[in-house]
Amino acid sequence: MKVLKFGGTSVGSPERMKKLLDIIDPAEEQIVVLSAVSGTTNSLVEISAKLLKEDKQEALNLINALHQKYNEFVIELLADGEYREQGQEVVDYHFSFLSSLTNDIFTTVEEKVVLAQGELLSTTLYHIYLKSIGVPSVLLPALDFMKIDEDNEPDVPFSTKQLQPLLAQHTGNKLFITQGFICRNSFGEVDNLRRGGSDYTASLIGAAIKAEEVQIWTDIDGMHNNDPRIVKGTKPIAHLSFDEAAELAYFGAKILHPQSVFPAQKYKIPVRLLNTMEPKAAGTLISTESEKGKIKSIAAKDGITAIKIQSSRMLLAYGFLRRVFEIFERYKTPIDMITTSEVAVSLTVDYTDNLEKIVEELHAFGTVEIDSDQSIVCVVGDFSAEKHGYAARVLDAIKHIPLRMISYGGSNYNISLLISTADKTEALKSLHNRLFE
Helix, strand or coil, X not given: CEEEEECCCCCCCHHHHHHHHHCCCCCCCEEEEECCCCCHHXXXXXXXXXXXXXXXXXXXXXXXXXXXXXXXXXXXXCCCCHHHHHHXXXXXXXXXXXXXXXXXXXXXXXXXXXXXXXXXXXXXHHHHHHHHCCCCXXXXXXXXXXXXXXXXXXXXXXXXXXXXXXXXXXXXXXXXXXXXXXXXXXXXXXXXXXXXXXXXXHHHHHHHHCCCEEEEEECCCCCECCCCCCCXXXXXXXXEEHHHHHHHHHCCCCCCCCCCHHHHHHCCCCEEEEECCCCCCCCEEEECCCCCCCXXXXXXXXXXXXXXXXXXXXXXXXXXXXXXXXXXXXXXXXXXXXXXXXXXXXXXXXXXXXXXHHHHHHCCCCEEEEEEEEEEEEEEECCCCCCCCHHHHHHHHCCCCCCCEEEECCCCCEEEEEEEHHHHHHHHHHHHXXXXX
């Protein structure tokens, strides 16, 4: 069985939703994971923000505006008759629920329920559409089998235990539709896998059922060797290892959710990145295999803050770094890059909500310097110890750009460079010209 995930742009209009059958083969065993219709989650986030601020009238105005868009969506998607009536009933039910939230106290618990409405709408409407054209399918509620634990980590054994009997109940059916992104937490409340989590859902389902393959369908033909929004002439990468894909996803490649490859990697399930608009394009295959002797791609991550702690107490001392890292752990702030010398440590973060408190505690160790508006540029490829010259080519390409930090040797797959965000475009272009042209 294969797992196929379609993002918001792939179901962004009734026309595109109908065209999914150009890709989905109802004769093959498949679980289809759908995101919310493009723009819906952003609208639901805005509605939630208004409700949290108790701006109920503005929230109601936004709910009504989105409701009208879905009324028009149903008219275009479903032919007049019983199926259009079913679709309209579904839309009215969900928006009646959203409107009812303006009458009660609204908390972050209800906010998670609001954010789930987009996927519930897209999957149910697509299921009704398939019925209307005579294509058999089964709607599988993700809330019945997707769960995160008390540490907000997915519970794959639970998904396996719950999902397999659900599939067994529908012996003879080959096409299953389910929601991406949404799940339940350890308390049984509606929750989610964070933004972009539909990729994660597909990978987790693939792991749970030991799928033949997971396919991530978006609006670009695979992962490219640089950011096509900034650099001209980029090309899709035919093959990446799981580790290479994870590095690129984490450091800015928008096509893939950073965590989504890990479940597939654990169970050695190939992942393909494919283009809904060009179904015949080869895309990118992610697997356990790695092509040696090549630089694969460049990615960049913005919104980085660099922190430098300088202290003579580091010299010949043990336990110093542990005490520094404990501060970040206490404030649940992940670290991206780190470099050290005998008397200083520099590191980067992209989550700055608790930065002032962290810096205040770090002053106990020595002087602290902060640089904001930084970007990490990550070059991914074969940087194993026996290779020589690749790092030199990378540094030579950006010798005219000031470097704040370099991280090399942490893995065999990347070299990461911290630069000012103002220099990012020039860095990406220079690296591309030197490494690929």
